[in-house]
Structures are given as C-alpha cells and as structure tokens.
Amino acid sequence: MSGTVVIGAQWGDEGKGKITDYLAENAQVVVRYQGGTNAGHTVEADGKQYKLHLIPSGILYKDTLNIIGDGVAIDPAALFEEMDYLRGLGADASNLVISDRAHVVMPYHKAIDSLSERRRGSSDIGTTGKGIGPCYTDKFERSGIRVCDLLNRDVFVKKATENIELKNELIEKIYGGEPLDGDSIIEEYLSYAERIRPIAADTTYVLYKEMKKGSSILFEGAQGTLLDIDYGTYPFVTSSHPISGGVCVGAGVGPTAIDKVVGVCKAYTTRVGKGPFPTELLDGTGNLIREKGNEYGTPTGRPRRCGWLDLVIVKFASRLSGITDVAVTKLVTLAGIEKIKVCVGYELNGKVIEYFPASLEELAKCKPVFEEYDGWDGSIMNATEYADLPENAKRYLRRIEEITEARVSIVSVGPEREHTIIVR
Numbered sequence: 001m002s003g004t005v006v007i008g009a010q011w012g013d014e015g016k017g018k019i020t021d022y023l024a025e026n027a028q029v030v031v032r033y034q035g036g037t038n039a040g041h042t043v044e045a046d047g048k049q050y051k052l053h054l055i056p057s058g059i060l061y062k063d064t065l066n067i068i069g070d071g072v073a074i075d076p077a078a079l080f081e082e083m084d085y086l087r088g089l090g091a092d093a094s095n096l097v098i099s100d101r102a103h104v105v106m107p108y109h110k111a112i113d114s115l116s117e118r119r120r121g122s123s124d125i126g127t128t129g130k131g132i133g134p135c136y137t138d139k140f141e142r143s144g145i146r147v148c149d150l151l152n153r154d155v156f157v158k159k160a161t162e163n164i165e166l167k168n169e170l171i172e173k174i175y176g177g178e179p180l181d182g183d184s185i186i187e188e189y190l191s192y193a194e195r196i197r198p199i200a201a202d203t204t205y206v207l208y209k210e211m212k213k214g215s216s217i218l219f220e221g222a223q224g225t226l227l228d229i230d231y232g233t234y235p236f237v238t239s240s241h242p243i244s245g246g247v248c249v250g251a252g253v254g255p256t257a258i259d260k261v262v263g264v265c266k267a268y269t270t271r272v273g274k275g276p277f278p279t280e281l282l283d284g285t286g287n288l289i290r291e292k293g294n295e296y297g298t299p300t301g302r303p304r305r306c307g308w309l310d311l312v313i314v315k316f317a318s319r320l321s322g323i324t325d326v327a328v329t330k331l332v333t334l335a336g337i338e339k340i341k342v343c344v345g346y347e348l349n350g351k352v353i354e355y356f357p358a359s360l361e362e363l364a365k366c367k368p369v370f371e372e373y374d375g376w377d378g379s380i381m382n383a384t385e386y387a388d389l390p391e392n393a394k395r396y397l398r399r400i401e402e403i404t405e406a407r408v409s410i411v412s413v414g415p416e417r418e419h420t421i422i423v424r
C-alpha cells in the first residue's frame with residue numbers, strides 16, 4: 001500500500017487537478033478530503049477538457065475508485081450535475097463512493113454565504129458563494145445535516161425543518177433577505193436522497209479495505225495552503241484544511257497512511273479574492289501572465305490576481321505539509337518574459353524575514369526581497385524530459401528545490417497529460 005497526498009502550495013489554482021489526474025494513472029483509489037464546489041480542477045485528457053468541482057480527478061480512469069471523504073461539504077444538486085456533465089463528455093462517473101459522514105450543503109448555506117458577504121461590504125472575504133463557510137459553520141456548531149441524516153427521512157425532515165426555521169429568522173431579521181420555502185427544499189432534498197443512497201458508504205471502511213489489499217491511494221487536496229483555515233491568510237481563507245494534515249480527519253486515515261506529499265506550485269503566484277499579496281503585479285506583466293495563463297477562476301470565472309513566484313509561501317507550505325516532492329506547473333506561461341523575479345524573503349520593519357507572518361497587517365507591510373533570473377522561450381513546451389528544458393528554466397527549478405528543501409519531481413509544460421515531465 002502507498003499513500004500520496006497532492007496539495008496546493010500557494011493560494012489554490014496551482015494545477016492540482018492535472019497533477020492528480022496524472023498520478024491517478026498508477027493509483028487504485030483517489031480521495032477528496034476537504035472543500036466542496038468552491039474548488040475548480042481542470043483536467044485535459046484525450047483532447048477534451050473536463051472541469052471538476054466536487055468529484056475527484058481520478059474519475060477519468062474507469063478502473064479507479066473515487067471517494068468523497070467525510071471532510072468534504074457535499075452539494076447534492078452540484079454533485080449530480082457534475083456526474084451528468086461527465087457522462088455527457090463520455091466519461092463514466094459511476095466509480096464513485098461518498099462518505100455517509102460528509103456534511104450536506106443546503107440552500108440556506110448558499111443564501112447566507114452571499115448575504116453575509118453583502119453585509120460585510122468592503123470587508124467581504126470574496127467567497128465563491130457556494131455555501132461552503134456556512135456549511136462548515138453548522139458542522140462545528142453541531143447543527144449540520146450529514147449524508148446519513150439525509151438518507152433517513154424522519155431525521156432529515158426534523159433537522160431540516162428546525163434549521164430552515166432558524167436560518168429564515170437569520171436571513172430575514174439580521175440580513176434583511178427573503179425567507180426560503182422550507183417545504184420545497186425538503187421535497188427537493190428527499191428526491192436527492194434516493195440518488196445518493198446507492199453511492200453512500202462508510203468510506204473509512206472502504207479505504208481500510210483498500211489499504212489492506214495494498215492499493216495505492218491518492219489524496220487530492222482542494223484550494224491551497226494559504227487558504228487553510230488555521231495557516232492561511234485569515235480571514236481571507238476557506239473553512240477547511242487543504243494542508244496534508246487535513247487528510248487524516250477528512251478521509252478518516254491515520255498519518256501512517258501517508259508516505260509522500262506532492263506540493264503543487266505554479267511557476268508564479270495567483271490569488272482570487274481579497275487580502276494582502278506581497279508579490280502581486282499590478283502592471284502589464286501581471287496582465288500578460290493572466291491572459292497567457294488563462295488565470296480566471298474555474299468555479300466563478302473571476303480574474304485571478306497575478307504576481308511573481310513567492311518562495312516564502314512555498315517554503316511555508318513545504319514545512320506545514322511535510323512536502324517531499326514539488327510539482328511545478330505553468331512554466332510555459334512565463335516563456336518570453338526576459339527577466340523573471342522570485343521572492344526569497346520579506347523586508348519587514350527594516351529586517352529581512354523568511355517566515356510567513358500570521359498578522360495580515362504585518363503581511364501588508366512586507367516588501368518582497370527578489371532575485372532576478374533570465375527567462376526562457378516558448379520551446380519549453382516541446383520538452384519531453386528534464387534534459388530538454390532550457391538551462392534558465394532548470395536554474396529556476398533548482399532554486400525552488402533549494403528554498404523549499406524538497407525535490408522537484410514533476411514539471412508540467414502544458415495542459416495535456418503528455419506535457420508532463422517526470423524529473424526523478
């Protein structure tokens with residue numbers, strides 16, 4: 001048995017979907033362990049592009065078992081929509097099991113997500129509006145509805161009725177919004193229950209049996225390290241644990257189930273939503289990177305903020321998740337830029353620091369300490385092995401290794417599976 005975790009080493013959107021899809025070829029099981037439809041994983045295979053939000057990226061291999069673990073917030077309508085979408089593209093989405101302990105995203109979660117953002121005004125978080133934060137809030141407040149609750153009609157009707165009554169008060173009296181129609185929500189969700197029943201299970205037991213059999217398991221993170229609820233740029237974070245530590249609670253396995261952690265790192269930095277971003281480029285180079293890299297959010301279409309590679313962040317991610325291997329994506333986007341900068345430290349109050357500050361006020365004051373490198377040209381896209389990479393790109397990769405103290409094992413030079421170079 002082997003357990004590999006794929007995590008985002010930045011603010012999400014590093015290209016985890018592609019790397020997971022690539023590694024899934026040799027895995028028997030792929031597990032999502034946190035997040036929900038706020039994620040957007042784009043995978044290109046057989047000349048087609050697949051946009052996934054909730055379903056693990058191993059779904060494109062017909063013999064791979066895909067698991068949505070208990071740490072994921074499941075929106076049933078979105079789940080079925082995604083299954084139908086995959087079938088429409090010729091992919092078989094039937095090799096999927098979802099945890100009966102996972103929490104269910106309800107319409108009031110989505111309503112409260114947007115109403116609370118509206119109330120925050122200019123201090124809004126910039127959420128994806130998919131109801132993820134409010135769903136996890138209910139989980140920790142112990143009023144959430146789990147998949148097993150949805151499958152028990154009486155339990156579901158009781159819990160949903162109580163919750164809708166309370167949430168409607170909140171929606172109307174605090175947020176000044178329109179109350180939701182409880183009967184239609186209950187009817188809609190009861191119809192989902194019948195479709196969910198055949199694919200719901202105690203996924204910890206399914207995983208245990210797979211591990212006993214010696215299967216290779218791939219744990220697929222969503223979002224990225226700096227969106228982690230504890231270690232990210234709080235409060236501009238998501239409400240779960242994208243770091244490797246999230247695997248144990250979100251999939252229901254012990255730490256001994258993990259023997260490799262792949263940190264996916266884009267060759268530059270992007271961020272959606274609000275909050276400080278020390279290496280952000282607000283100039284023509286930032287726009288160039290956005291257009292060339294198609295840096296627009298998969299779930300929302302929002303333009304991503306773009307900046308130079310910040311290795312203070314990737315080093316922090318490496319430490320937090322015990323990254324053993326780095327997968328560098330989108331080197332091609334930087335092709336043609338003559339001088340490329342990399343941030344290796346921050347200057348804060350006249351001193352150079354190498355750690356990532358907890359305080360956003362301190363982070364906002366941090367000035368990046370840059371190193372400058374000569375760039376490479378578009379021929380990088382034709383590279384099929386490490387030796388083919390331009391010397392300047394190799395130097396860039398070596399610097400990433402030195403700072404993160406992890407080996408660069410995978411380099412992605414394009415969107416398709418074949419555009420993947422295994423370094424070691």
Ligand code: IMP
Pocket residue numbers: 011012013038039040125126127128129130131132133222223227236237238239272273274
């Ligand atoms: P939420 O997860 O929708 O609550 O959004 C909270 C923060 O996380 C916002 O800044 C979002 O833009 C960000 N976020 C959530 N999911 C992703 C993702 O998959 N990629 C990048 N940012 C994300």
